[in-house]
Amino acid sequence: YRKLYSTCKGTYALTVPFMERFFGLAKHGTDTQPAGWTGQITSNSFMKREFGSKLIEEYLVRQDLRAVIDTSGAYIPGHGTPTVILIGKHQQPTPGPVRAVLGVQGEPERPEDPAQGKVWSAIVDNVDSPGHDGQWVTVVDLPRDRLATHPWSLTGGGASGLLALMNEYHHRALRRAIAEIGRTTHTGNDEAFFLPLSSRGVRKLDADTVPVVLGEEVRDFRLQPANCTVFPYDSQGAPKELTVAAQRYLWRVRRGLETQLDFQQTKAERGLRWFDHSMFFPARYRNPLSIAFAFVATHNHFVLDRGGKVFNRSAPVIKLPEGATEEEHLALLGVLNSSTACFWLKQNSHDKGNGGIGGGIASSEWERFFEFTGTTLKDFPLPAALPLKRGSQLDALAQSFAASAPAALTEDGTPTASALEEARKTSQSILGQMVVMQEELDWETYRLYGLTDEDLTYHGEDLPELLLGQRAFEIVLARNIAVGEQAPEWFQRHGSTPITALPQEWSSGYRDLVQRRLDLIESNPNIRLLEKPEYKRRWATEPWEKQEERTLRTWLLNRLEDRSYWFDAQGRPAARSISQLADMVTRDADLVGVLALWDGTVDVDVVKALTRLLTDEAVPYLAAQRLKEPG
């Protein structure tokens, strides 16, 4: 296909040569006959993914495109992939505009009769009325040059106007401020190299491993790596030998690593050692500061890292030029984490739907997840001034938040009920401060991009801690829900309480400010567009109880691995029954205390609690019991 169809680029989808073929099959116009029409419904991936750029910029610009209809929000039975309908004639473009139906809101639920679906009906009813701006679609006549460049953004409801405004106001693109974007390593065989952080001590691999960050571990200004990787490089990224412990660890997979092909070559053929990572980028590792982001996620998550970790492809990092200060990183961090950035990214990144079979049908816009690639990110327009102060405050808060998590508490000592309770309060309070600070950041950013002239940030000293559900856009949302215009999923999913009136406990200054924000949401269409759940931070943190349970469990299991439980006085390994173990455990007051905490009872029944704790950890004594039918 690459030879036959000029539009094929990179790893393309078959829809690309198909589209070229479709237009090619239609008749050319001559003096006696008009050019043939062609119409197709096709996957919309070419609109934003890189492989579509040739198709859009070199092929479609030479065809007489007449209509582009975004059907990604409509429900099409058996077809979860987001789609677009293109209609045109096989001839040179005519001067007139292109009719476009832009999506505003997706189908809220699976319609009984797909032909009567809300979005589909809206498209059918309004495709001939340019200027229509409804709840489901916007219909406009676009000037041809709007569709001449990749990527296409076919979001209605004023999105294209806002996007244009952002581009107009921007001072420079992100690519001018940074050195590069990408992963820091790619092992080529994660199963061989990765192991849980908690087990590196047991295997004596501390000197040979570094934490490795995956995409899902980059959230809300924090990195929470659960794994580390065997890492045969020093702090400068130069190759080093592995210790005996690490050699032993990798030995069982040596043959696999030696024969594995990357770029159609073995490691030896590429001049690498068998235990080298397939792709490792020393320069990115050497320079400690970086901004990591989540590659696939529902919202934008950027986190400052201060070094000593590696990042795989699902958590790429932004590297600033050599010698850039922490302030420069924090300023970028601030703007990239704003709701405005989320808006821009979603307009320009590929929408992967909401998972499920073939992409599924998203009941809410904020549930769809996107793929944020480095290439797209480089075009991100930066405003002239950056929100350094709020960026660094959020980063500092996130660090204290991490320090008060249950996991941090058990790191150096025995967890106690009072300490846990204290930490829960602290962390709740810090979260409240982060939520309110993110609001300040978002509203500051609106002004930095010139979307409003008003300064709607708070200048008093008494910034309240916000609960989820108390942000301005959530009040608007709650009011809409109250009158039945929107579904309450946002609050249900995040476990927050919707409120329709401003809380009395806020200072009058802050209440006035939020009221002014509400007024602006009402009066300014651009702000109204940005102050929506799909662009605002979700703060979807793991519930405290769950974190606590997991942490206590880990602490107990680590403690129970102590040598004294499993070896007799002569140093011979010994098998123990639960009751024998319970007998020994009872003599350790700390252990019993934590067991009671984990069990949630005051007078803990040690045998029962240990049984519950250890059943999943033990290997049944009969082989026949080790495998169950479903396993």
Next chain:
DNA sequence: GATCCGTTCCGGATGAGGTA
């Protein structure tokens, strides 16, 4: 040398059916 694509995978949530 450095991605970026498309499909597959994991594990928690849910709920039906079975059992004490």
Next chain:
DNA sequence: TACCTCATCCGGAACGGATC
């Protein structure tokens, strides 16, 4: 009736390598 077991569903990504 209340608890328990098991299977399925689905949210939320991760994987591997072909291509530029």
